[in-house]
Amino acid sequence: MATVSADEWATARQAYRERAPYSFAVIDDFLPSGVFNDVRDMLVRDGGWVRKNWQVTQLFNKQPPIPFLSEIVESVRDGLADLSEGLDLVKHWAVACHENSGLHVHADNGRIAVNFWMTPDENNLAPEAGGLILYKLRREPEMMPHEFNAMPWAGEYFERLQPSILCTIPYRCNRAVVFDASIFHATDRMAFKSGSLDTVRLGVTMAFDDPGEYAARMRKYTTGGEE
Amino acid sequence: MGLAALKQDEFRQFFETLPAVLIQHPSKRCAYYIPEEDLLKFKASPTAFASLRPGTVTFSITGEEMVDEVPPFNQDPSDSPDILVRFLRDRTAYLVPHAELQKFRVEQPKFAFGNHYVSFVVPGGMELVEEIPLLRKGLLQSNTG
Numbered sequence: 001m002a003t004v005s006a007d008e009w010a011t012a013r014q015a016y017r018e019r020a021p022y023s024f025a026v027i028d029d030f031l032p033s034g035v036f037n038d039v040r041d042m043l044v045r046d047g048g049w050v051r052k053n054w055q056v057t058q059l060f061n062k063q064p065p066i067p068f069l070s071e072i073v074e075s076v077r078d079g080l081a082d083l084s085e086g087l088d089l090v091k092h093w094a095v096a097c098h099e100n101s102g103l104h105v106h107a108d109n110g111r112i113a114v115n116f117w118m119t120p121d122e123n124n125l126a127p128e129a130g131g132l133i134l135y136k137l138r139r140e141p142e143m144m145p146h147e148f149n150a151m152p153w154a155g156e157y158f159e160r161l162q163p164s165i166l167c168t169i170p171y172r173c174n175r176a177v178v179f180d181a182s183i184f185h186a187t188d189r190m191a192f193k194s195g196s197l198d199t200v201r202l203g204v205t206m207a208f209d210d211p212g213e214y215a216a217r218m219r220k221y222t223t224g225g226e227e
Numbered sequence: 228m229g230l231a232a233l234k235q236d237e238f239r240q241f242f243e244t245l246p247a248v249l250i251q252h253p254s255k256r257c258a259y260y261i262p263e264e265d266l267l268k269f270k271a272s273p274t275a276f277a278s279l280r281p282g283t284v285t286f287s288i289t290g291e292e293m294v295d296e297v298p299p300f301n302q303d304p305s306d307s308p309d310i311l312v313r314f315l316r317d318r319t320a321y322l323v324p325h326a327e328l329q330k331f332r333v334e335q336p337k338f339a340f341g342n343h344y345v346s347f348v349v350p351g352g353m354e355l356v357e358e359i360p361l362l363r364k365g366l367l368q369s370n371t372g
Contacts, residue, residue, distance in 0.1 A: 044273050045273070046318055047270075047271060047313070047314075047317075047318045047319040047320040048313075048318050048320075049271075049276045049279075049320070050285055050311070050313065050320075051279060051281070051283065051285065052297065052369075053297055053369075054300050054302060054353065057281070059276060059279060065318070096276070096277075098276065098277045098278075098279065106369075109369075145369065146369060149369045150369040194277065195274060195277055195278075196273045196274045196277050197273035197274075197276050197277055198273050200277055
C-alpha cells in the first residue's frame with residue numbers, strides 16, 4: 001500500500017533525526033487514494049463520535065475501526081525503519097473539530113505520534129492555517145499522562161515554561177506529521193466549512209510506543225500512582 | 228482494565244439489538260420513554276454529529292466488552308439538553324433534540340415496560356463527574372485517546 005516512496009521515507013527519517021531533540025517530519029500524500037477514501041468514508045459515517053469529556057470542544061472517536069489499519073501501521077513501521085524499532089501501535093483515535101476549535105496544548109502518550117488529516121482541502125477556508133503547532137517543549141519522562149495530556153495540568157505546565165513555537169505546519173489533506181510524541185503541540189486556528197462531518201476538520205492520530213513502557217505508564221492509574 | 232466481577236444479586240444485561248430507552252429527568256419530574264422503532268428514526272448522521280453542542284447529554288448502551296469510561300454530564304444551564312444515545316455494540320448513535328424528546332414524555336413510571344429497554348437518568352450537572360477520583364478524572368480529561 002505504498003504511496004510514500006522509499007526516497008520520501010528516507011528524507012523523512014533524515015529530517016526527523018536532524019531536528020532532534022524536537023524531531024518531526026512532514027509527509028504529503030500519506031495514504032493511497034483508495035485507502036484514503038475508505039478511511040475517510042468510515043470516519044464520516046461512523047457512529048462512534050462523542051464529546052470525549054467536559055473539557056474539550058471537539059468530537060472524539062476512540063479506536064475507530066479504520067479500514068486497512070494494520071497495513072497503514074506496517075507501512076509506517078517500515079518507513080520509519082530503525083526509528084520504530086521496538087515500537088508498536090498502542091492507541092489510535094480520530095478528532096473532528098466540528099466547532100472549528102482545536103485541541104489545547106498537550107503532549108501525546110507514546111514515543112512517536114503520526115497525525116494525518118482527512119478532510120478535502122476545498123473545505124479549508126484558511127489554507128495557511130488549520131494544521132499543527134509544535135512547541136520547543138517536551139514532557140519530562142517522569143510526568144504522568146494527565147500532567148502532559150489533560151487540562152488543566154498540561155496547560156499549567158506549558159504556561160509556566162512559556163516555550164516558543166518550533167514550527168507551524170499548515171493543514172493539507174492527506175498530509176501526515178510524524179513527530180516525537182513528547183513534544184507539546186496544539187491545533188492551529190482553523191476555518192473549515194461547518195455543518196457536517198463531511199466538511200469539518202478530521203484528523204487521525206496513531207501513537208507508537210514500546211508496549212511494555214506504555215502499559216507501565218498507564219498502570220499508575222489503576223494503582224493510584226503507586227508502582 | 229477488565230469489567231469488575233458481578234456482586235451477588237447484581238443484574239447485567241447485554242443487548243444484541245437496539246433496545247428502547249427510558250430516560251428519567253429528575254429535575255423536570257418526568258421521564259421519556261422512546262421505543263426502539265422510534266429511536267431508530269433519530270440515527271445520528273454526519274450532519275447531526277456536527278450539531279452536537281456542549282449541552283448534549285450522552286448515554287451509552289454498553290456491550291460485553293465495550294464500556295464507556297466517561298459518566299454522563301450535563302453542561303446545559305437551562306437543563307434542556309439534547310440526548311445522544313450510543314449503542315456501542317454496532318457503533319451507532321441516536322441524537323434526540325430536546326424538543327423532540329418532549330413527544331416521548333411520560334409520568335415517572337411505576338411499572339416495568341418490559342425486558343428490552345435500558346434506563347438512564349439525566350444528571351442535573353456535573354455531579355457524576357465530581358464523584359470520580361482525581362487520578363481517574365485526570366485520565367478522562369485528556370485531550371486525546
